[in-house]
Amino acid sequence: MLRWLIIIIVLFLVYRFVRRHWSLKGPAAQKPPNQIQDEMVQDPVCGTYIPKRMALTVNRPGEGQTFFCSPACRDTFLAEGAGDRHQAKAKEQP
Numbered sequence: 405m406l407r408w409l410i411i412i413i414v415l416f417l418v419y420r421f422v423r424r425h426w427s428l429k430g431p432a433a434q435k436p437p438n439q440i441q442d443e444m445v446q447d448p449v450c451g452t453y454i455p456k457r458m459a460l461t462v463n464r465p466g467e468g469q470t471f472f473c474s475p476a477c478r479d480t481f482l483a484e485g486a487g488d489r490h491q492a493k494a495k496e497q498p
Contacts, residue, residue, distance in 0.1 A: 449477040 442455040452473045459471035460478050472478040
């Protein structure tokens, strides 16, 4: 009985080794991991960098898109008249 148990365990380990290292699909069939490629943008009010896909945006004629980390930063920017002061501050930061 013990001999059969050892034989079964050895066969199982050999099976796992062969399946892991000599797959029929090969390395070309393996899919690369899903990675999200996203651009980081800076909030002109607080200077926080956030992913572009998560940012709130404001489109103003002649200025293009402006990105914000939160509704509070967006409202502050709009309340201060297009954020001229914040744009100058953002340019000063490295």
